[in-house]
Amino acid sequence: MKKLFNLKLKHLLNALMLIPLIMVSHHLSAQPTSVTLEHIKSSSTLNIGYRQLEPFSFRDSDGKVTGYTIALCNMVADELRESLGIKKLAIHYIPILFTERVSALNTSKIDLDCSVNTVAPERKNSVSFSTDYFVANMRIVSLRKNNIKSLNDLRGRTIAVPRGSKDLLELNRINREKNLSLSIVTSDTVEDAFDMMTQKRTAALILDDILVYPYINKSEHPENFFVSHEVVGVKMKYALMMRKEDPIFVDFVDKTLGKIFESPLNAQLANRWLTQKVVAKNTQKTQY
Structure with missing residues (x-):
């Protein structure tokens, strides 16, 4: 009887010793990952979608892609470069039509759509949105x-x-x-x-x-x-558009935007692109 008791006790102790190992293994396997961040880090490339929509994203007469949201996304790129430890991050600006945005994100043609994207409940099953940056x-x-x-x-x-x-x-x-x-x-x-x-x-x-x-x-x-x-x-609330099912990347972008919006830099960007009333020349001014 004593031998049987000792044998059972031994098995119980062995089982208890395995519990921490199982928990650690489960914790490691359950660690969330970001497909977008992994892709950016491995390729040292950030693919940005845009459309010709002043004053948010457009290619100017010199061929440079610029605008308010492009400036925001360039600052997100700077944060990515530092956080991921990438010495040189290449940024590719890719023209994307309204109807191509979702497929371009889901096929990894682009990592971030930095043009005008209106937050719509109908789209939230297919893509993720950042915090909004403008209301039209x-x-x-x-x-x-x-x-x-x-x-x-x-x-x-x-x-x-x-x-x-x-x-x-x-x-x-x-x-x-x-x-x-x-x-x-x-x-x-x-x-x-x-x-x-x-x-x-x-x-x-x-x-x-x-x-x-x-x-x-x-x-x-x-x-x-x-x-x-x-x-x-x-x-119409405007936001950056990202892939669905990548909450880590969305959180990264939102935190970066939060830093920008709280800094004096955002006032400078807004003054340059947004707060100066854009009105039709020689017509009655229409307030937004």
Whole structure:
């Protein structure tokens, strides 16, 4: 009986001794990893998606990709370089259409989309968003002679809007709820949507206010355009877009943005790109 008791005790002690090892092994295997951070570190490369959308991301006349969100992402790159111990981090700026953003992220064509991305519940199953950095209003843009000032003036008419954008989702909702009978024509880019309106292929364009003024100001006759005082739909919160299921990278980006937003540097960036009112030349000023 004593031998049997000692044998059982021995087995129990051996089992107890294994518990810490099992716990350590489980802890190590359960350590979360970031696919994005691992890719950036192993390749010493950060691939940034952007679109031609002033003042947030655009290629200027000298061929340099610049803008407010590009500046933010360049500072994220600096933080990555230091945190990952990369001596030289190459940054590749890759033009990506609205409709390509999700697939470009999920196929690792880009690591971070640094253009205008509106936070939308419909997208959160496919991608992750950073903390928002700007809030815009959607407005009606038209030729002044069309005398379009409100949604009611658009009833039964043809409207241009970029496909794959939150503007399109919001316009579809408003069209259904208000029974406006709009005919919505979509385009690959904001510029194409703007051209449809200027070439009278559509009666108007629905777009975020801050994005439309650069196109008006570059036109030959900016005084010919009208931007509605009426705000259409909900406010548009802009954020950086990242791959889904990579919370460590999202947290890294958010913490970096938090540091930027709390520093005097952000005021300088905002003053350069955002707080100077962008208004159509020679027209009645429309406040955001």
